[in-house]
Amino acid sequence: MTSKPSSASTTPLESLRTAFIESAYTDGAKSFRRGRHLLDTSDLAHDEVDSLIETATLAKRIIRRSKASLDLLTDKVVATVFFENSTRTRSSFDLAARTLGARVINLDISTSSVTKGETINDTAATLIALGVDAIIQRHSASGACHQLLPTIPSHVSVINAGDGWNAHPTQGLLDLFTMMEVGGSVEGKKIAIVGDIKHSRVARSNIRLLVPLGANVHACAPPSLLPEGITEMGVIPHVDLAPALENADFVIALRMQTERQQQGLITSLDDYRKLWRLDHSRMKMAKPTVRLLHPGPINRGVELTPELADDISISLINLQVSNGVPVRMAALLLLLVPEVFK
Amino acid sequence: MTGSILLKGGLVITPLPPGSGSTNGSSSLKRLDVRISNGVISELAEDLERHNDDTVLSVRDLYISPGFIDIHTHLRDLNESAKETIETGTRAAAAGGYTTIVAMANTDPPTDSTRILALTLDKIRTSAQVRVLPLAAVTLGLKGEQLTEMAQLAEMGAVAFSDDHTPINNLAILSRALRFAKLLDKTIISHSEDKDLSQGGCLNESHVSTRLGLEGVPSVAETASVAREIEIVRATGGRLHFAHVSTEGAVALIKRAKADGLKITAEVTPHHIRLSDDDILDFDTRFKTSPPLRSKSDQDALIAAVKEGVFDAIACDHSPHSRHEKAQSFAYAPFGIVGLETSFALVHERLVKQKLISINELIYLLTKGPAKVLGLTEPEIALGARPDVTVIDPNHTWTYQSVKGFSRSHNSPFDGTMLSGKAMATIADGRIVFQEQSRLTAK
Numbered sequence: 001m002t003s004k005p006s007s008a009s010t011t012p013l014e015s016l017r018t019a020f021i022e023s024a025y026t027d028g029a030k031s032f033r034r035g036r037h038l039l040d041t042s043d044l045a046h047d048e049v050d051s052l053i054e055t056a057t058l059a060k061r062i063i064r065r066s067k068a069s070l071d072l073l074t075d076k077v078v079a080t081v082f083f084e085n086s087t088r089t090r091s092s093f094d095l096a097a098r099t100l101g102a103r104v105i106n107l108d109i110s111t112s113s114v115t116k117g118e119t120i121n122d123t124a125a126t127l128i129a130l131g132v133d134a135i136i137q138r139h140s141a142s143g144a145c146h147q148l149l150p151t152i153p154s155h156v157s158v159i160n161a162g163d164g165w166n167a168h169p170t171q172g173l174l175d176l177f178t179m180m181e182v183g184g185s186v187e188g189k190k191i192a193i194v195g196d197i198k199h200s201r202v203a204r205s206n207i208r209l210l211v212p213l214g215a216n217v218h219a220c221a222p223p224s225l226l227p228e229g230i231t232e233m234g235v236i237p238h239v240d241l242a243p244a245l246e247n248a249d250f251v252i253a254l255r256m257q258t259e260r261q262q263q264g265l266i267t268s269l270d271d272y273r274k275l276w277r278l279d280h281s282r283m284k285m286a287k288p289t290v291r292l293l294h295p296g297p298i299n300r301g302v303e304l305t306p307e308l309a310d311d312i313s314i315s316l317i318n319l320q321v322s323n324g325v326p327v328r329m330a331a332l333l334l335l336l337v338p339e340v341f342k
Numbered sequence: 343m344t345g346s347i348l349l350k351g352g353l354v355i356t357p358l359p360p361g362s363g364s365t366n367g368s369s370s371l372k373r374l375d376v377r378i379s380n381g382v383i384s385e386l387a388e389d390l391e392r393h394n395d396d397t398v399l400s401v402r403d404l405y406i407s408p409g410f411i412d413i414h415t416h417l418r419d420l421n422e423s424a425k426e427t428i429e430t431g432t433r434a435a436a437a438g439g440y441t442t443i444v445a446m447a448n449t450d451p452p453t454d455s456t457r458i459l460a461l462t463l464d465k466i467r468t469s470a471q472v473r474v475l476p477l478a479a480v481t482l483g484l485k486g487e488q489l490t491e492m493a494q495l496a497e498m499g500a501v502a503f504s505d506d507h508t509p510i511n512n513l514a515i516l517s518r519a520l521r522f523a524k525l526l527d528k529t530i531i532s533h534s535e536d537k538d539l540s541q542g543g544c545l546n547e548s549h550v551s552t553r554l555g556l557e558g559v560p561s562v563a564e565t566a567s568v569a570r571e572i573e574i575v576r577a578t579g580g581r582l583h584f585a586h587v588s589t590e591g592a593v594a595l596i597k598r599a600k601a602d603g604l605k606i607t608a609e610v611t612p613h614h615i616r617l618s619d620d621d622i623l624d625f626d627t628r629f630k631t632s633p634p635l636r637s638k639s640d641q642d643a644l645i646a647a648v649k650e651g652v653f654d655a656i657a658c659d660h661s662p663h664s665r666h667e668k669a670q671s672f673a674y675a676p677f678g679i680v681g682l683e684t685s686f687a688l689v690h691e692r693l694v695k696q697k698l699i700s701i702n703e704l705i706y707l708l709t710k711g712p713a714k715v716l717g718l719t720e721p722e723i724a725l726g727a728r729p730d731v732t733v734i735d736p737n738h739t740w741t742y743q744s745v746k747g748f749s750r751s752h753n754s755p756f757d758g759t760m761l762s763g764k765a766m767a768t769i770a771d772g773r774i775v776f777q778e779q780s781r782l783t784a785k
Binding site: 121141142143146163164166201204228230232233 | 548549550552553554555556558625669670671674
């Protein structure tokens with residue numbers, strides 16, 4: 001596992017840029033590139049994860065020094081196609097691609113009633129005809145990116161920016177990056193994911209990334225939102241909050257959609273607050289050094305108290321957002337960099 | 343129909359019900375020549391002499407079975423002719439060894455009126471390659487609310503009644519339907535599923551649905567519904583057939599209900615025998631069917647139930663869908679698998695080649711068993727019997743390629759799979775309707 005990302009140094013920007021480019025040619029990076037796409041964290045081998053983290057670490061050091069374009073992927077065109085609303089993920093991908101020097105097409109189809117997936121292959125075909133090199137797609141249907149693959153030519157990469165309840169790999173990677181930044185390796189760490197596990201692609205991508213890295217992942221949800229057979233993903237399930245939080249190194253809170261009450265999946269939001277809302281006193285069950293993550297957007301006062309969300313001694317929420325850019329830069333660079341850099 | 347057909351050198355299979363201990367798992371075959379003429383099986387003997395006008399099929403060492411009967415086929419046609427028509431569906435049936443198929447009523451428009459049934463019967467007369475017995479819907483528009491004109495529909499030729507694909511959750515309606523069906527001596531075929539429990543689900547609820555992030559259909563959606571419907575049968579004395587049983591719990595309930603003497607029958611599909619949800623390739627919609635492919639333990643329970651004789655029939659639930667519909671995301675793609683052309687090989691490989699049941703027992707589930715479910719004349723290879731005959735090569739190895747098949751649709755998880763066992767010739771109503779590469783015709 002890669003060691004804790006090192007803090008700011010006085011390395012000249014030019015040599016950081018060189019190291020950043022070189023990091024795209026390690027064995028792990030090449031192996032990741034051979035996969036062509038980023039559909040989920042379950043597809044990533046250890047050395048590929050290491051490689052992504054290493055490249056993201058360098059990207060973070062670079063953008064802390066300068067927000068100027070690196071002019072690395074100047075001949076590449078990247079499209080973001082969002083069939084579902086997003087603010088942070090989309091702007092994060094956009095910024096990451098532009099910082100690398102790629103041109104970006106943003107396609108926003110979230111406002112229309114297109115949710116049934118009939119047109120996603122048509123949309124992809126249009127973008128490919130326009131000459132894009134990568135399609136970054138978000139869609140409400142699980143498997144929406146897998147569905148594209150049979151019609152994608154070999155020079156185009158598909159990056160999953162969230163498909164239904166299935167996966168959100170760059171969120172998983174940025175959560176890992178953030179936890180490693182704070183606490184080094186996640187191996188042996190207890191990580192509790194709390195909330196609507198059933199409908200969460202963030203939970204799934206985190207579980208698939210963290211379990212193979214040796215983290216002790218616990219999943220806590222109301223009984224109706226703890227999906228059948230979750231133990232087979234290598235996590236320890238809970239319906240009670242206390243044993244999930246006990247001695248935890250990290251707690252990942254998930255967004256609790258208010259419509260789950262209307263759907264009859266929870267008794268009420270107040271009941272949810274009573275049993276599962278995270279606050280300062282409940283966080284005391286975890287380790288004193290516990291840190292809190294949340295993929296956003298927060299339903300303030302439902303899954304966590306505003307005081308906890310805003311307490312920067314515990315909450316890593318803003319750091320997660322910042323880290324989204326270097327992590328997505330890493331994914332884009334590793335997938336799109338030419339085989340030999342000129 | 344001119345001339346006669348002579349089958350030379352084949353091995354005649356007598357269907358025997360599974361679980362009765364009558365075969366002890368071993369096959370019982372008789373080498374007999376079979377002549378079909380004048381609309382019946384006219385001669386059966388060890389060595390029949392060839393007549394001048396005979397079409398001779400040399401079937402040495404091949405199996406001769408009564409023609410297969412499928413009691414669960416979606417033939418589409420009408421407004422869904424792009425998926426399948428009575429003609430293409432019956433050609434697929436013939437290639438699979440079927441000489442009779444029962445056509446489901448959830449057509450578009452549904453077969454819920456004498457007008458649509460008349461239209462369907464007309465299309466059957468002009469384009470069916472094998473015998474097609476249409477079902478009529480139990481309720482108008484398959485809405486589960488108002489009963490169809492069951493008496494008139496039965497008189498016109500509806501062989502049974504079913505709202506397949508849209509379960510009747512109102513037990514008062516089901517109860518009345520069973521009473522009328524009893525009066526008309528007809529069976530109600532039930533797609534048993536609690537729609538509230540299964541709502542939104544697109545595959546079995548298990549570690550697989552959880553892994554893929556898709557809404558699951560819990561097995562209790564079927565098991566609980568079967569339990570309720572059994573009690574309605576007990577209360578009404580009607581005849582109910584459970585279509586495509588998929589759960590261990592439902593099997594146990596059906597077994598007990600049968601032991602109680604209720605008029606309950608049940609079928610299982612080849613795909614539920616061959617696959618569990620662990621076999622689903624990620625997001626591959628060819629595996630999406632209703633009821634869903636269940637867990638390995640359910641699959642094992644279904645196979646054990648076949649062996650024990652709990653099932654009366656193996657039925658395909660042949661459900662054609664167009665490519666563009668199945669190309670949608672898993673959650674939105676329609677449910678269904680085409681099966682008429684692969685069913686024999688799939689069940690023969692799993693059940694007979696692996697020595698769980700004898701060939702005679704398998705043939706029972708494809709012929710006599712389904713006939714009994716609907717009260718049809720029981721098919722047999724006997725003098726004077728209906729000339730529906732299927733010639734099988736149990737060892738013929740072939741690769742199923744849906745594009746080379748007869749069905750208009752290709753939605754099968756077995757597409758491209760190497761299979762062994764195949765119908766080599768199908769004779770329906772005294773006419774050769776399918777022959778594998780014409781290899782059997784002697785000069």
